[in-house]
Amino acid sequence: MMKELLLLALGSALVSNVVLSQFYGLCPFLGVSKQLKTASGMGLAVIFVITLASLVSSVIYTYLLDRLGIGYLKTIVFILVIAALVQFVEMFLKKKVPALYASLGVFLPLITTNCAVLGTALTNVQREYNVLFAVVNGFATAAGFALSICILAGIREKTAHNDIPKAFQGMPITLVTAGLMAIAFCGFSGLL
Protein backbone atom coordinates (compact mmCIF):
# COMPACT_ATOMS: atom_id res chain seq x y z
CA MET A 1 0.00 0.00 0.00
CA MET A 2 2.70 2.48 1.05
CA LYS A 3 4.84 1.39 -1.83
CA GLU A 4 2.02 1.86 -4.29
CA LEU A 5 1.31 5.33 -2.97
CA LEU A 6 4.94 6.29 -3.18
CA LEU A 7 5.19 5.04 -6.74
CA LEU A 8 2.03 6.90 -7.66
CA ALA A 9 3.36 10.11 -6.16
CA LEU A 10 6.70 9.78 -7.93
CA GLY A 11 4.98 8.98 -11.18
CA SER A 12 2.62 11.95 -11.02
CA ALA A 13 5.23 14.43 -9.89
CA LEU A 14 8.12 13.53 -12.15
CA VAL A 15 7.45 10.89 -14.79
CA SER A 16 4.17 12.21 -16.11
CA ASN A 17 4.68 15.77 -14.98
CA VAL A 18 1.47 17.70 -15.30
CA VAL A 19 2.96 20.56 -17.32
CA LEU A 20 5.90 19.05 -19.09
CA SER A 21 4.42 15.80 -20.29
CA GLN A 22 0.67 16.31 -20.08
CA PHE A 23 0.60 20.00 -21.03
CA TYR A 24 -1.96 20.98 -18.42
CA GLY A 25 -1.81 24.37 -16.73
CA LEU A 26 0.47 25.99 -19.30
CA CYS A 27 -1.16 29.36 -18.77
CA PRO A 28 0.11 30.03 -15.23
CA PHE A 29 3.28 28.08 -16.08
CA LEU A 30 4.21 30.70 -18.67
CA GLY A 31 2.40 33.63 -17.14
CA VAL A 32 3.75 33.74 -13.60
CA SER A 33 7.23 32.33 -14.06
CA LYS A 34 9.12 35.58 -14.41
CA GLN A 35 10.32 35.65 -10.83
CA LEU A 36 11.15 32.81 -8.52
CA LYS A 37 9.23 34.42 -5.67
CA THR A 38 5.91 34.73 -7.46
CA ALA A 39 6.43 31.35 -9.09
CA SER A 40 6.83 29.64 -5.75
CA GLY A 41 3.72 31.48 -4.50
CA MET A 42 1.81 30.17 -7.48
CA GLY A 43 3.22 26.69 -6.90
CA LEU A 44 2.06 26.71 -3.29
CA ALA A 45 -1.41 27.92 -4.23
CA VAL A 46 -1.70 25.18 -6.84
CA ILE A 47 -0.61 22.49 -4.37
CA PHE A 48 -3.16 23.79 -1.92
CA VAL A 49 -6.05 23.94 -4.37
CA ILE A 50 -5.40 20.71 -6.28
CA THR A 51 -5.01 18.65 -3.11
CA LEU A 52 -8.26 20.01 -1.71
CA ALA A 53 -10.06 19.73 -5.03
CA SER A 54 -8.91 16.12 -5.43
CA LEU A 55 -10.30 15.29 -2.01
CA VAL A 56 -13.66 16.95 -2.51
CA SER A 57 -14.21 15.86 -6.09
CA SER A 58 -13.27 12.29 -5.28
CA VAL A 59 -15.67 12.20 -2.32
CA ILE A 60 -18.48 13.68 -4.37
CA TYR A 61 -17.89 11.32 -7.27
CA THR A 62 -17.67 8.16 -5.18
CA TYR A 63 -20.48 8.87 -2.78
CA LEU A 64 -22.87 10.89 -4.90
CA LEU A 65 -22.49 10.75 -8.65
CA ASP A 66 -21.41 7.14 -8.92
CA ARG A 67 -24.10 5.92 -6.52
CA LEU A 68 -26.83 7.66 -8.48
CA GLY A 69 -25.45 6.50 -11.82
CA ILE A 70 -24.89 9.97 -13.19
CA GLY A 71 -21.10 9.79 -13.49
CA TYR A 72 -21.33 11.41 -16.92
CA LEU A 73 -22.12 14.71 -15.22
CA LYS A 74 -18.77 14.75 -13.47
CA THR A 75 -17.25 17.56 -15.56
CA ILE A 76 -20.03 20.02 -14.82
CA VAL A 77 -20.25 19.06 -11.18
CA PHE A 78 -16.50 19.31 -10.72
CA ILE A 79 -16.35 22.77 -12.25
CA LEU A 80 -19.11 23.87 -9.93
CA VAL A 81 -17.64 22.27 -6.85
CA ILE A 82 -14.06 23.38 -7.45
CA ALA A 83 -15.06 26.96 -8.15
CA ALA A 84 -17.18 27.04 -5.00
CA LEU A 85 -14.43 25.38 -3.01
CA VAL A 86 -11.84 27.93 -4.03
CA GLN A 87 -14.25 30.75 -3.27
CA PHE A 88 -14.84 29.32 0.16
CA VAL A 89 -11.17 28.69 0.84
CA GLU A 90 -10.40 32.26 -0.15
CA MET A 91 -12.99 33.65 2.25
CA PHE A 92 -11.87 31.32 4.98
CA LEU A 93 -8.22 32.24 4.62
CA LYS A 94 -8.95 35.95 4.46
CA LYS A 95 -10.73 35.71 7.78
CA LYS A 96 -8.75 33.11 9.68
CA VAL A 97 -5.24 33.01 8.20
CA PRO A 98 -4.61 36.48 6.77
CA ALA A 99 -0.88 35.83 6.52
CA LEU A 100 -1.35 32.87 4.18
CA TYR A 101 -4.03 34.80 2.29
CA ALA A 102 -1.63 37.67 1.74
CA SER A 103 1.12 35.39 0.47
CA LEU A 104 -1.11 33.41 -1.89
CA GLY A 105 -2.80 36.65 -2.88
CA VAL A 106 -4.18 36.83 -6.38
CA PHE A 107 -3.07 33.32 -7.27
CA LEU A 108 -5.95 31.62 -5.46
CA PRO A 109 -8.81 33.02 -7.56
CA LEU A 110 -6.61 32.83 -10.66
CA ILE A 111 -6.45 29.06 -10.60
CA THR A 112 -10.11 28.48 -9.77
CA THR A 113 -10.85 26.93 -13.12
CA ASN A 114 -7.35 26.14 -14.23
CA CYS A 115 -7.26 23.10 -16.46
CA ALA A 116 -4.62 21.43 -14.29
CA VAL A 117 -7.02 21.48 -11.35
CA LEU A 118 -9.98 20.12 -13.28
CA GLY A 119 -7.74 17.77 -15.22
CA THR A 120 -6.38 16.18 -12.07
CA ALA A 121 -9.86 15.74 -10.61
CA LEU A 122 -11.03 14.06 -13.82
CA THR A 123 -7.91 11.89 -14.07
CA ASN A 124 -8.54 10.66 -10.54
CA VAL A 125 -11.99 9.50 -11.60
CA GLN A 126 -10.81 8.05 -14.88
CA ARG A 127 -8.19 5.91 -13.19
CA GLU A 128 -10.76 4.86 -10.56
CA TYR A 129 -8.68 5.96 -7.60
CA ASN A 130 -10.21 5.81 -4.14
CA VAL A 131 -10.22 8.91 -1.98
CA LEU A 132 -6.77 8.34 -0.45
CA PHE A 133 -5.14 7.66 -3.81
CA ALA A 134 -6.89 10.65 -5.31
CA VAL A 135 -5.54 12.97 -2.64
CA VAL A 136 -2.01 11.62 -2.97
CA ASN A 137 -2.19 11.87 -6.74
CA GLY A 138 -3.52 15.41 -6.49
CA PHE A 139 -0.78 16.49 -4.12
CA ALA A 140 1.99 14.86 -6.17
CA THR A 141 0.70 16.29 -9.43
CA ALA A 142 0.60 19.76 -7.93
CA ALA A 143 4.05 19.30 -6.42
CA GLY A 144 5.28 18.43 -9.92
CA PHE A 145 3.71 21.63 -11.18
CA ALA A 146 5.34 23.67 -8.42
CA LEU A 147 8.68 22.04 -9.15
CA SER A 148 8.59 22.76 -12.86
CA ILE A 149 7.33 26.33 -12.53
CA CYS A 150 10.09 27.07 -10.00
CA ILE A 151 12.73 25.59 -12.31
CA LEU A 152 11.44 27.64 -15.24
CA ALA A 153 11.34 30.80 -13.14
CA GLY A 154 14.91 30.17 -12.04
CA ILE A 155 16.07 29.75 -15.62
CA ARG A 156 14.13 32.82 -16.74
CA GLU A 157 15.67 34.91 -13.97
CA LYS A 158 19.15 33.84 -15.04
CA THR A 159 18.55 34.43 -18.73
CA ALA A 160 16.52 37.62 -18.42
CA HIS A 161 19.46 39.84 -19.34
CA ASN A 162 20.82 37.64 -22.08
CA ASP A 163 21.27 39.02 -25.54
CA ILE A 164 18.39 37.23 -27.24
CA PRO A 165 17.58 37.84 -30.93
CA LYS A 166 14.62 40.15 -31.24
CA ALA A 167 12.34 37.54 -32.78
CA PHE A 168 12.90 35.23 -29.83
CA GLN A 169 12.50 37.73 -27.04
CA GLY A 170 9.77 37.18 -24.49
CA MET A 171 7.39 34.28 -24.95
CA PRO A 172 9.18 32.43 -27.78
CA ILE A 173 12.39 31.85 -25.82
CA THR A 174 10.30 30.90 -22.78
CA LEU A 175 8.49 28.27 -24.82
CA VAL A 176 11.80 26.98 -26.19
CA THR A 177 13.08 26.78 -22.62
CA ALA A 178 9.95 24.94 -21.54
CA GLY A 179 10.40 22.54 -24.45
CA LEU A 180 13.98 21.80 -23.44
CA MET A 181 12.79 21.23 -19.89
CA ALA A 182 10.18 18.79 -21.18
CA ILE A 183 12.90 16.87 -23.03
CA ALA A 184 14.98 16.80 -19.85
CA PHE A 185 12.01 15.50 -17.90
CA CYS A 186 11.70 12.67 -20.43
CA GLY A 187 14.73 11.29 -18.64
CA PHE A 188 12.49 10.37 -15.75
CA SER A 189 10.42 8.03 -17.91
CA GLY A 190 12.70 5.09 -17.16
CA LEU A 191 12.35 5.68 -13.44
CA LEU A 192 9.35 3.45 -12.83
Add this chain to the structure above:
Amino acid sequence: MDFSAILTAVLVIGVLGLIIGLFLGTAALKLKVETDPKEEAVLAALPGNNCGGCGYAGCSNLAAAIAKGEAPVNGCPVGGEAVGKKVAEIMGVEAGTSTRMVAYVKCNGDCDKAETDYEYSGLEDCRMAVIAPGKGPKKCSYGCLGYGSCVKECPFDAISVVKGIAYVNKEKCKACGKCVAVCPNHLIELIPYEAEKVVACASHDKGPVVMKACKGGCIGCGLCNKTCEHDAVHVENFLAKIDYEKCTGCGACQEKCPKKCIFNH
Protein backbone atom coordinates in the same frame (compact mmCIF):
# COMPACT_ATOMS: atom_id res chain seq x y z
CA MET B 1 -37.06 7.34 -23.08
CA ASP B 2 -36.09 7.17 -19.46
CA PHE B 3 -37.35 10.31 -17.85
CA SER B 4 -36.22 9.36 -14.38
CA ALA B 5 -32.56 9.60 -15.48
CA ILE B 6 -33.11 13.15 -16.70
CA LEU B 7 -34.97 13.94 -13.52
CA THR B 8 -32.17 12.61 -11.27
CA ALA B 9 -29.56 14.54 -13.22
CA VAL B 10 -31.52 17.78 -13.05
CA LEU B 11 -32.34 17.26 -9.41
CA VAL B 12 -28.81 16.40 -8.35
CA ILE B 13 -27.24 19.32 -10.18
CA GLY B 14 -29.98 21.68 -9.08
CA VAL B 15 -29.84 20.65 -5.44
CA LEU B 16 -26.06 20.64 -5.47
CA GLY B 17 -26.03 24.14 -6.92
CA LEU B 18 -28.56 25.28 -4.38
CA ILE B 19 -26.61 23.81 -1.48
CA ILE B 20 -23.37 25.35 -2.72
CA GLY B 21 -25.09 28.68 -3.23
CA LEU B 22 -26.60 28.69 0.24
CA PHE B 23 -23.33 27.50 1.75
CA LEU B 24 -21.29 30.19 0.04
CA GLY B 25 -23.90 32.81 0.89
CA THR B 26 -23.85 32.03 4.58
CA ALA B 27 -20.09 31.65 4.54
CA ALA B 28 -19.75 35.08 2.97
CA LEU B 29 -21.84 36.53 5.77
CA LYS B 30 -20.10 34.63 8.54
CA LEU B 31 -16.58 35.09 7.28
CA LYS B 32 -17.00 38.67 6.25
CA VAL B 33 -13.87 40.69 6.82
CA GLU B 34 -14.69 44.23 7.76
CA THR B 35 -12.97 46.35 5.16
CA ASP B 36 -12.72 49.96 6.06
CA PRO B 37 -14.88 52.03 3.67
CA LYS B 38 -12.08 54.58 3.89
CA GLU B 39 -9.67 52.02 2.47
CA GLU B 40 -11.79 51.57 -0.64
CA ALA B 41 -12.16 55.31 -1.07
CA VAL B 42 -8.41 55.79 -0.73
CA LEU B 43 -7.75 53.02 -3.23
CA ALA B 44 -10.05 54.73 -5.71
CA ALA B 45 -8.09 57.97 -5.32
CA LEU B 46 -4.69 56.36 -5.91
CA PRO B 47 -3.33 56.17 -9.46
CA GLY B 48 -3.59 52.39 -9.70
CA ASN B 49 -0.34 51.79 -11.56
CA ASN B 50 0.74 49.27 -8.90
CA CYS B 51 4.31 50.39 -9.52
CA GLY B 52 5.40 49.80 -5.93
CA GLY B 53 7.18 53.14 -5.71
CA CYS B 54 5.68 53.73 -2.27
CA GLY B 55 7.40 50.67 -0.86
CA TYR B 56 4.21 48.64 -0.59
CA ALA B 57 3.34 45.73 -2.86
CA GLY B 58 0.75 47.71 -4.78
CA CYS B 59 -1.87 50.41 -4.58
CA SER B 60 -4.27 48.28 -2.54
CA ASN B 61 -1.62 47.59 0.07
CA LEU B 62 -0.78 51.27 0.34
CA ALA B 63 -4.49 52.09 0.63
CA ALA B 64 -4.81 49.61 3.49
CA ALA B 65 -1.77 51.09 5.22
CA ILE B 66 -3.07 54.65 4.79
CA ALA B 67 -6.50 53.68 6.13
CA LYS B 68 -4.84 52.15 9.16
CA GLY B 69 -2.72 55.24 9.63
CA GLU B 70 0.53 53.37 9.09
CA ALA B 71 1.46 55.27 5.94
CA PRO B 72 1.31 59.02 5.39
CA VAL B 73 -1.57 60.31 3.28
CA ASN B 74 0.92 61.58 0.72
CA GLY B 75 2.66 58.20 0.61
CA CYS B 76 2.15 57.84 -3.13
CA PRO B 77 5.14 59.33 -4.95
CA VAL B 78 3.50 59.00 -8.36
CA GLY B 79 0.30 60.84 -7.54
CA GLY B 80 2.22 63.59 -5.80
CA GLU B 81 0.44 66.47 -4.20
CA ALA B 82 -2.84 66.17 -6.10
CA VAL B 83 -3.49 62.63 -4.96
CA GLY B 84 -2.16 63.46 -1.49
CA LYS B 85 -4.79 66.15 -1.12
CA LYS B 86 -7.60 63.83 -2.24
CA VAL B 87 -6.50 61.13 0.15
CA ALA B 88 -6.15 63.65 2.96
CA GLU B 89 -9.74 64.74 2.35
CA ILE B 90 -10.93 61.17 2.63
CA MET B 91 -8.93 60.58 5.77
CA GLY B 92 -9.90 63.96 7.17
CA VAL B 93 -6.39 65.16 7.93
CA GLU B 94 -4.04 67.85 6.70
CA ALA B 95 -2.03 66.73 3.72
CA GLY B 96 1.18 68.40 4.69
CA THR B 97 3.22 69.56 1.76
CA SER B 98 5.07 66.79 0.04
CA THR B 99 8.05 67.86 -1.95
CA ARG B 100 8.03 66.40 -5.41
CA MET B 101 11.05 64.21 -5.90
CA VAL B 102 12.74 63.24 -9.16
CA ALA B 103 15.47 60.81 -10.01
CA TYR B 104 18.90 62.17 -10.82
CA VAL B 105 21.92 60.36 -12.28
CA LYS B 106 25.01 61.52 -10.41
CA CYS B 107 27.49 61.31 -13.26
CA ASN B 108 28.65 63.58 -16.05
CA GLY B 109 31.43 61.39 -17.37
CA ASP B 110 30.23 61.06 -20.93
CA CYS B 111 32.22 59.64 -23.84
CA ASP B 112 34.33 62.79 -24.11
CA LYS B 113 35.20 63.14 -20.45
CA ALA B 114 35.56 59.64 -19.08
CA GLU B 115 38.51 57.41 -19.89
CA THR B 116 38.04 53.75 -20.62
CA ASP B 117 40.34 50.87 -19.73
CA TYR B 118 39.33 48.55 -22.51
CA GLU B 119 36.66 47.83 -25.08
CA TYR B 120 33.67 46.01 -23.68
CA SER B 121 31.76 43.79 -26.07
CA GLY B 122 29.55 41.86 -23.69
CA LEU B 123 25.85 42.09 -23.10
CA GLU B 124 24.40 45.55 -23.39
CA ASP B 125 23.19 45.73 -19.83
CA CYS B 126 24.70 47.59 -16.89
CA ARG B 127 24.05 44.68 -14.56
CA MET B 128 26.24 42.49 -16.77
CA ALA B 129 28.85 45.13 -17.62
CA VAL B 130 29.45 45.81 -13.94
CA ILE B 131 30.69 42.24 -13.47
CA ALA B 132 33.47 42.82 -16.00
CA PRO B 133 36.95 43.60 -14.62
CA GLY B 134 37.24 47.00 -12.93
CA LYS B 135 33.46 47.25 -12.62
CA GLY B 136 33.03 47.79 -16.34
CA PRO B 137 35.07 49.35 -19.13
CA LYS B 138 35.20 52.87 -17.66
CA LYS B 139 38.26 53.75 -15.64
CA CYS B 140 35.98 55.23 -13.01
CA SER B 141 34.34 52.47 -11.03
CA TYR B 142 31.55 54.72 -9.75
CA GLY B 143 30.22 56.23 -12.95
CA CYS B 144 27.33 55.60 -15.27
CA LEU B 145 28.01 52.60 -17.51
CA GLY B 146 25.54 53.84 -20.08
CA TYR B 147 24.03 50.51 -21.09
CA GLY B 148 20.63 51.72 -20.08
CA SER B 149 19.32 49.23 -17.54
CA CYS B 150 17.47 52.16 -15.99
CA VAL B 151 16.02 53.11 -19.37
CA LYS B 152 14.53 49.66 -19.75
CA GLU B 153 13.24 49.71 -16.20
CA CYS B 154 11.56 53.12 -16.30
CA PRO B 155 7.78 52.68 -16.69
CA PHE B 156 7.32 56.35 -17.59
CA ASP B 157 9.84 56.61 -20.43
CA ALA B 158 11.68 59.36 -18.58
CA ILE B 159 15.28 58.21 -18.97
CA SER B 160 17.46 58.29 -22.05
CA VAL B 161 21.13 57.58 -22.67
CA VAL B 162 22.95 60.48 -24.31
CA LYS B 163 26.64 60.17 -25.17
CA GLY B 164 27.03 57.16 -22.92
CA ILE B 165 25.32 58.57 -19.88
CA ALA B 166 21.78 58.21 -18.60
CA TYR B 167 19.75 61.38 -18.23
CA VAL B 168 16.47 61.70 -16.39
CA ASN B 169 13.81 63.93 -17.88
CA LYS B 170 12.64 65.54 -14.68
CA GLU B 171 9.29 66.55 -16.13
CA LYS B 172 8.42 62.96 -16.95
CA CYS B 173 9.92 61.41 -13.81
CA LYS B 174 7.42 60.21 -11.23
CA ALA B 175 9.98 59.21 -8.61
CA CYS B 176 8.79 55.61 -8.50
CA GLY B 177 12.33 54.56 -7.63
CA LYS B 178 12.65 51.66 -10.08
CA CYS B 179 15.80 53.06 -11.69
CA VAL B 180 17.27 53.68 -8.25
CA ALA B 181 16.82 50.02 -7.46
CA VAL B 182 18.16 48.69 -10.76
CA CYS B 183 21.33 50.77 -11.15
CA PRO B 184 24.20 48.45 -10.18
CA ASN B 185 26.39 51.42 -9.26
CA HIS B 186 23.69 52.95 -7.04
CA LEU B 187 24.20 56.09 -9.00
CA ILE B 188 20.65 57.33 -9.19
CA GLU B 189 19.23 59.30 -6.32
CA LEU B 190 15.86 60.86 -5.65
CA ILE B 191 16.32 64.58 -5.16
CA PRO B 192 13.78 67.42 -4.85
CA TYR B 193 12.31 68.62 -8.13
CA GLU B 194 13.06 72.14 -6.95
CA ALA B 195 16.76 71.48 -6.37
CA GLU B 196 18.80 74.25 -7.96
CA LYS B 197 22.30 72.81 -8.22
CA VAL B 198 23.48 69.23 -8.34
CA VAL B 199 26.83 67.49 -8.08
CA ALA B 200 27.10 65.30 -11.16
CA CYS B 201 29.59 62.82 -9.76
CA ALA B 202 29.53 59.89 -7.39
CA SER B 203 33.21 59.06 -7.18
CA HIS B 204 34.69 58.66 -3.72
CA ASP B 205 38.16 58.17 -5.18
CA LYS B 206 40.95 60.55 -4.23
CA GLY B 207 41.78 63.49 -6.47
CA PRO B 208 44.66 62.05 -8.53
CA VAL B 209 42.73 58.86 -9.28
CA VAL B 210 39.70 60.83 -10.40
CA MET B 211 41.89 63.12 -12.52
CA LYS B 212 43.18 60.14 -14.47
CA ALA B 213 39.79 58.56 -14.91
CA CYS B 214 37.50 61.42 -15.84
CA LYS B 215 37.70 65.05 -16.89
CA GLY B 216 34.44 65.84 -15.12
CA GLY B 217 34.83 64.05 -11.82
CA CYS B 218 34.74 65.57 -8.34
CA ILE B 219 38.23 65.51 -6.86
CA GLY B 220 37.09 66.54 -3.41
CA CYS B 221 39.20 69.73 -3.37
CA GLY B 222 36.69 71.46 -1.12
CA LEU B 223 36.63 74.79 -2.99
CA CYS B 224 32.84 74.65 -3.17
CA ASN B 225 32.74 74.10 0.56
CA LYS B 226 34.82 77.20 1.17
CA THR B 227 32.98 79.33 -1.37
CA CYS B 228 29.44 78.58 -0.23
CA GLU B 229 27.98 81.29 1.96
CA HIS B 230 24.98 79.24 2.94
CA ASP B 231 26.74 76.21 4.43
CA ALA B 232 25.04 74.10 1.77
CA VAL B 233 27.95 72.20 0.17
CA HIS B 234 30.11 69.78 2.05
CA VAL B 235 32.86 67.47 0.90
CA GLU B 236 32.62 64.08 2.49
CA ASN B 237 34.95 61.25 1.61
CA PHE B 238 36.32 63.11 -1.44
CA LEU B 239 32.90 63.89 -2.87
CA ALA B 240 30.93 67.14 -2.69
CA LYS B 241 27.34 66.90 -1.55
CA ILE B 242 24.74 69.63 -1.72
CA ASP B 243 22.19 70.12 1.02
CA TYR B 244 19.15 70.96 -1.11
CA GLU B 245 17.30 72.58 1.79
CA LYS B 246 20.05 75.12 2.41
CA CYS B 247 21.08 75.69 -1.20
CA THR B 248 19.79 78.96 -2.59
CA GLY B 249 21.03 78.34 -6.09
CA CYS B 250 23.40 81.31 -6.07
CA GLY B 251 25.83 79.41 -8.23
CA ALA B 252 29.02 80.49 -6.46
CA CYS B 253 30.22 76.93 -6.06
CA GLN B 254 29.42 76.19 -9.67
CA GLU B 255 31.71 78.99 -10.79
CA LYS B 256 34.55 78.01 -8.50
CA CYS B 257 34.50 74.29 -9.17
CA PRO B 258 37.74 73.49 -11.05
CA LYS B 259 36.31 70.33 -12.60
CA LYS B 260 32.95 71.87 -13.48
CA CYS B 261 31.04 68.97 -11.96
CA ILE B 262 28.32 71.09 -10.37
CA PHE B 263 25.42 71.62 -12.72
CA ASN B 264 22.07 73.36 -12.89
CA HIS B 265 19.31 70.89 -12.26
